[in-house]
Amino acid sequence: MKELIEYIATSLVADPKQVRVTQYRRGSMVTLKLQVAKEDMGRVIGKNGKVANAIRVLLRVAAAQEGKRATLDVDEPR
Amino acid sequence: MNNQRTSLEIIAPTVQEAIAKGLAELGVPEDAVHVEVLDEGSRGFLGLGSRHARVRLSLEDYTRDELGTQPTGVEESVKIESSSTVESTIESKPSPASSELTLEITRLTVQELLEKMKVKAEVTAQFNPEQDDNSKQSVLVNIQGNDLSILIGRQAETLNALQYIVGLIVCKELGKSIPISIDVEGYRSRREQQIRQLARRMADQAIKTGRRQVLEPMPSNERRLIHIELRDNPHVNTESIGEEPRRKVTIIPK
Numbered sequence: 001m002k003e004l005i006e007y008i009a010t011s012l013v014a015d016p017k018q019v020r021v022t023q024y025r026r027g028s029m030v031t032l033k034l035q036v037a038k039e040d041m042g043r044v045i046g047k048n049g050k051v052a053n054a055i056r057v058l059l060r061v062a063a064a065q066e067g068k069r070a071t072l073d074v075d076e077p078r
Numbered sequence: 079m080n081n082q083r084t085s086l087e088i089i090a091p092t093v094q095e096a097i098a099k100g101l102a103e104l105g106v107p108e109d110a111v112h113v114e115v116l117d118e119g120s121r122g123f124l125g126l127g128s129r130h131a132r133v134r135l136s137l138e139d140y141t142r143d144e145l146g147t148q149p150t151g152v153e154e155s156v157k158i159e160s161s162s163t164v165e166s167t168i169e170s171k172p173s174p175a176s177s178e179l180t181l182e183i184t185r186l187t188v189q190e191l192l193e194k195m196k197v198k199a200e201v202t203a204q205f206n207p208e209q210d211d212n213s214k215q216s217v218l219v220n221i222q223g224n225d226l227s228i229l230i231g232r233q234a235e236t237l238n239a240l241q242y243i244v245g246l247i248v249c250k251e252l253g254k255s256i257p258i259s260i261d262v263e264g265y266r267s268r269r270e271q272q273i274r275q276l277a278r279r280m281a282d283q284a285i286k287t288g289r290r291q292v293l294e295p296m297p298s299n300e301r302r303l304i305h306i307e308l309r310d311n312p313h314v315n316t317e318s319i320g321e322e323p324r325r326k327v328t329i330i331p332k
Contacts, residue, residue, distance in 0.1 A: 008191070011250065057235055057239035058240060061197065061228055062195040065228075
């Protein structure tokens, strides 16, 4: 799941070096946190979150293949 | 795809990064490819007008099955030529080499995504053979495998998400946008037949009853099919009403 998000994010952003994906697990529930450079936020979120939602749909498939459920948060870098 | 010339065009902030990225993508050692620098890129001024570097990696007499083994007949040396004339990214008619590259990049992107989604499937890409001359050349991707219903999702939600993401990635790789349509086991063509049939049936009903027929909410590509199917019907007009994602087609008798 993490690799999927990393692959999509690094392929879409202008600054792939600043892509960070962290993964938290609680039972079968997985939370992934995606961080990208501030200038790239729009590229991974999209208008009305269109890109982020499409990524979530693909993430759902990846999670289902492992018998898990996953959510994706996109965070500003700190 | 035996003994076919394969090449990959990579865009990255620097020439070195582009070459590294390309080699990683192809999964071959550096001495198995011929490197051509298409654009060295520039830093620009105050962050304005900066261009990314573009390189093309070409493989010869190389098949994917030979991964890991040293292919024969491959150019041994890596030539880095920086061409003084910078090729334009926007070409009115794609050359055969660049169109082959478009297909390969699209196919590899879909394959990579499916792999990372842990979905086992065969991916093929081709240009749309039924293309009207006035529209842009579009790429058709077909995914074949066992039990791929998970890739379609409710109302093709997953398939559309995959198509959208692949479109974005390929657009970025090529530096230009190209229409891509992804199909799983002929799902889209079957659905297209169903939609056209539905359109004709509902039009008949509208004419028979003299009342407007409101269809179920549909995504834009499916609404488009209905408008096209009934465009030449002299007895009805079609119109889309409502807001996304609940926008729907109405068929109005004239």
